[in-house]
Amino acid sequence: xxxxxxxxxxxxxVASIFLCGIVVTYVASAENYKDKWQTLQSSERRxxxxxxxxxxxxxxxxxxxxxxxxxxxxEIAALRDQIRGLxxxxxxxxxxxxDARRRKENYETIxxxxxxxxxxxxxxxxxxxxxxxDLRAERTKLTQRIEDYIRALDVKSAIVMQLEAxxxxxxxxxxxxxxxxxxxxxxxxxxxxxxxxAIAIREAARVAPPATDIDLKGLLAVVDxxxxxxxxxxxxxxxxxxxxxxxxxxxxxxxxxVVVLDVEPDKALGWMELLQDTAQDKPRAGDAVSTNL
Amino acid sequence: xxxxxxxxxxxxxxxxxxxxxxLALALVAVLAAAGFVAYQCYxxxxxxxxxx
Numbered sequence: 001x002x003x004x005x006x007x008x009x010x011x012x013x014v015a016s017i018f019l020c021g022i023v024v025t026y027v028a029s030a031e032n033y034k035d036k037w038q039t040l041q042s043s044e045r046r047x048x049x050x051x052x053x054x055x056x057x058x059x060x061x062x063x064x065x066x067x068x069x070x071x072x073x074x075e076i077a078a079l080r081d082q083i084r085g086l087x088x089x090x091x092x093x094x095x096x097x098x099d100a101r102r103r104k105e106n107y108e109t110i111x112x113x114x115x116x117x118x119x120x121x122x123x124x125x126x127x128x129x130x131x132x133x134d135l136r137a138e139r140t141k142l143t144q145r146i147e148d149y150i151r152a153l154d155v156k157s158a159i160v161m162q163l164e165a166x167x168x169x170x171x172x173x174x175x176x177x178x179x180x181x182x183x184x185x186x187x188x189x190x191x192x193x194x195x196x197x198a199i200a201i202r203e204a205a206r207v208a209p210p211a212t213d214i215d216l217k218g219l220l221a222v223v224d225x226x227x228x229x230x231x232x233x234x235x236x237x238x239x240x241x242x243x244x245x246x247x248x249x250x251x252x253x254x255x256x257x258v259v260v261l262d263v264e265p266d267k268a269l270g271w272m273e274l275l276q277d278t279a280q281d282k283p284r285a286g287d288a289v290s291t292n293l
Numbered sequence: 294x295x296x297x298x299x300x301x302x303x304x305x306x307x308x309x310x311x312x313x314x315x316l317a318l319a320l321v322a323v324l325a326a327a328g329f330v331a332y333q334c335y336x337x338x339x340x341x342x343x344x345x
Binding site: 001005006009010012013016017019020021023024027028030032033034035 | 309312315316318319320322323325326329330333337338
């Protein structure tokens with residue numbers, strides 16, 4: 001056997017063992033594609049089934065969602081209608097609130113005016129109470145004076161009655177004397193002439209025109225007791241008129257009356273009446289005169 | 294020439310049976326690999342040559 005044959009045998013053997021090792025290693029480590037294919041196929045089948053199931057579920061959910069959407073759209077429309085109604089109610093309530101605020105402001109204004117009126121009326125009430133107290137004091141004072149006047153009037157009335165009785169007696173005596181005198185003169189063919197008084201008869205009282213409540217006040221300027229004439233310190237410029245009656249007082253005591261006979265711008269002249277008998281109650285200059293007691 | 298002389302003058306060589314054994318070993322290796330591959334193909338694909 002030649003050397004070359006031997007070398008070739010050895011090389012062939014080595015190469016065969018090497019290649020067989022490679023092939024065995026490759027085959028041993030190669031994947032099982034059939035199992036892999038079957039595994040993938042079953043996975044695909046399962047995936048398709050899952051897809052179909054998911055698709056059915058999705059369609060069901062979609063239908064359900066559409067139904068829910070339709071239902072929710074109806075509810076949304078109802079809620080929108082409700083919102084519109086509520087907006088209308090809000091507008092009405094807002095208007096009522098504004099009206100209530102305006103009424104409140106008006107009532108506050110009225111209340112403020114009412115409080116002012118109450119304060120004013122309270123002040124007027126205080127003033128009226130004060131005036132009432134003053135009037136009561138004045139009435140008490142006037143009542144006292146009227147009682148004094150009534151007592152004086154009673155005394156004067158008694159005097160007047162005595163004088164009337166005396167005058168009646170004198171009149172009867174005068175008539176008797178007149179009759180005797182007429183009989184006496186008739187014998188000589190004469191009659192008695194009508195008696196004319198030399199001076200004005202002083203009357204105990206004379207009715208004067210009622211004085212209006214003009215409340216004129218002044219003083220006696222000049223007093224003439226001999227002629228019963230007095231001059232007042234006020235005249236036509238103060239409102240004094242003819243025949244106006246003034247009352248003369250001194251320290252709240254009645255002295256006499258003065259009836260105006262003549263009026264000048266700054267003074268007046270009058271006739272004194274109701275003179276008192278006592279000397280200290282005779283009128284004198286400086287006594288107060290007024291139309292009202 | 295004597296045998297001693299012949300043994301002294303020739304190179305030492307392996308007998309030819311050795312190469313036969315080596316060649317047989319190579320054949321066994323190839324057959325074993327082919328059998329293993331066939332076994333693997335049958336066990337995995339249930340066939341040896343057919344392509345499904």
